Amino acid sequence: MILFALLLIPFTYLMLALLIKKAGIKKRLAILFSTLNLLWAMALVPIVQYREIIVVQMGGWSAPFGISLVADRFSVLMLLVTAFIFFLITVYATQSVDKARRKNGHFFFTFGILMGVNGSFMAGDLFNLYVWFEVMLMSSFILVSLGGERKQLEGSIKYLILNLISSLFFVAGIGLLYGKLGSLNLADLSQKMELARANLAVLNPALILIFVGFSIKAALFPFFFWLPASYHTPPPAVSALFAGLLTKVGIYSLIRFYTLFLYYDAGFWQQVVLWMGALSMVIGVIAASSQYDFRKILSFHIISQVGYVVIALGFFTEAALTAAIFFLVHNMLSKTNAFLVAGWVHREKGTLNLKVLGDMFKKSPVWGILFFISAFSLAGLPPLSGFFGKYLVLQSGIEAGYTGMAMLALFVGLFTLFSMVKIWLEVFWKKQPEDSAMEWPVNQKPAHWMLFSSLALGAAIVAMGVWAAPIAEYCQAAAQDLLNPSKYIEYVLGPS
Amino acid sequence: MEYIIAIFIGLLYACGVYLVLRRSIVKVILGVFVLSNATNLIIFLSGGITRGGAAFIPEGAETVDPATISDPLPQALILTAIVISLGISAYILALKYRYFDVTGTHDLDQLKNTDQR
16 A cells, blocks of 8 residues: 555546646646655655565565565655655646646646656566556657647657657567566566576577667667657656656666666676666767757756766666666756756747847846756766766776776766856856847746745755765665665565 | 467568658558557467467366466457557557648658757
C-alpha cells in the first residue's frame, strides 16, 4: 500500500478530472493532488531509511510470478525529487499555461506523466517498466501537441516516431530476454544471469536491444536527435516538465539495468557506456554553443548533462555511483529552473530568440538572479549544487583511473559556462536592440505563482549546495545498495 | 515452423525499415505499424511454439513435460503490447490528419522548421 498510493494519487486525479468540466476546479484539484503526492513521497524517506528496500507484491502473488513494486533508496530519492518538481511545475502552470489549454486537459496529461514516471521508478518487473514507459510517453505525446500550433505539430511528429521506435527496441529486447531466461522479474532475471555467467553472449542481442531503447529515451549520443527537435516547441511549463522528468527516467532505468544485469559482462559494457557518455557530453555542449534560442540551448545541455551521469555510471565504483545519483538530482532541479525562467521571458516578450531579447535584468532583477543561480549551478560554480555534482564525478573518475575522461568533463564544463554566459549576456544584460524590438502586449496578469515556483527551486539548488554532505551521504547509501544486487534479489524474492 | 516465422519476421522488419525511411509521413507511420507487428511476433516466437498444446496442467498431474504445454505469458504480453500500439496508432493518425490540415503537406522534409539550423 505504501508504494501503491503513489500510483493511486495521480490515478484518482485522472478519474476526477474526467468528471469535472470547470477549469478553475481542475486547477485547484491539481494543486491539491500534487501536494498529496509530494507529502507521500516525503513520508517514504524515513521508511526507506528504516527498511532499506521497500517491496510490495501486487495482488498478493509472490515475487517471480506476480508484479512487484520495489523502491530502494535510489528510487525513493528520485520519487521525492519528481514529486517536488511536479508540485512546483503544477503551481507554475496555473499562471503560465493559457486557459484554453488548461480547459482541454493540460493537468490531466501532466498527471498521466506523473503516474508513468512514479510507476517506472518503482517497477520491479521488466514488462511493467515498459507499460509505465508507455503511460508516460502517451501523455507526453499529447502534451507536446496540445494546442496544435504548427511548430508543435512538427516537433511532436518527430518526438512521437522516434520514441515509438525506441519502445519497439525495448519490447523486442524484453521478448528475447524472456525467451532465453523465462522470467521478467528484475531480481529473478539478475539471479538467473548470475547462474548463466558462462554463456552470457547468448543474451547480448536482447541486452543490446534494451540498452538502445533506454539510450533513445535518455537521449544519449547517437540517439539524441529527437530531443532538441521537440523540446522547445510546447509551452514552457510543458518543456520544463519534460526536461526535469522524462530523460531522467531513461537514465534511471539505464542505471538500474546496468547495476543488475550489464555489469556481469563489464569488460564489454563499461567501454560502451563510457564512450557513449563522453560523446554525449562533448557533442551536446558543442551543439548548444552554436544555438541562438533560449530553450534550444538548454535542450542541448540536457544531452550534455546526461553524459556526466553516464560516464559516472561507466566508472562504476561506489564513489562514482554516489556522484551519478547526486548529479542526477542536481540536474533535475537546475535544468527545470532554467526552463521556468525561460517561461517567464517568453511570457514577457513572446519570443526566446537571443538576438531579439535584452534588458531583462532591468525588468526584473529577481528573475535575473534566479536564472543566474540555475545557470551557474549547471556550469558548476562553487556554492551551488552543480559544483559538488561535478566535483564528485571528477574525483571518482580520477580515483578510478580515468583521468582523461575526468579532464574531458572539466573541459566540457568550460563550454557549459560559455553557453550560460551567452544566455546571461544576451537575454539579461545587453540593451535590447531597438530595431528588432517587436511589439508584444505588456502582460498585466500577475505572475506571483510562477515566481514562487522558481524561487522554491532556486532555494532548493542553493540548499543542495550548502547541505551537500548529508545528501551525498544518502546518495552513498543508495550507491552501496546499487552495487550489491544480491541484497536487491534477497529483498524481492525473499531469503533463499 | 519456427524458421518460417523467423524469416517472416525478418521480412516484416525489412519492410518496416524501408517504409520508415521514406519521405512521406503516411508511409513512415505505416512503417511504424509494420515494425510494431513484427515486434509482437518476436515476443510470440520467443516463448516457443508448441503445436496443439494448451496452456493448462491437467487435473491431478504432479509433473508435466514442458514440451507438451505452451507458455501463456508471451501471448498475454502481446495482448498488452497490441492494446498499447492500438491507442498510439489511433493518436498518431489523428496527429497526422491535424498536421495535414495545418500545413497541407505530406513531405517529411517540410518538417525542418523546428530543427537546428
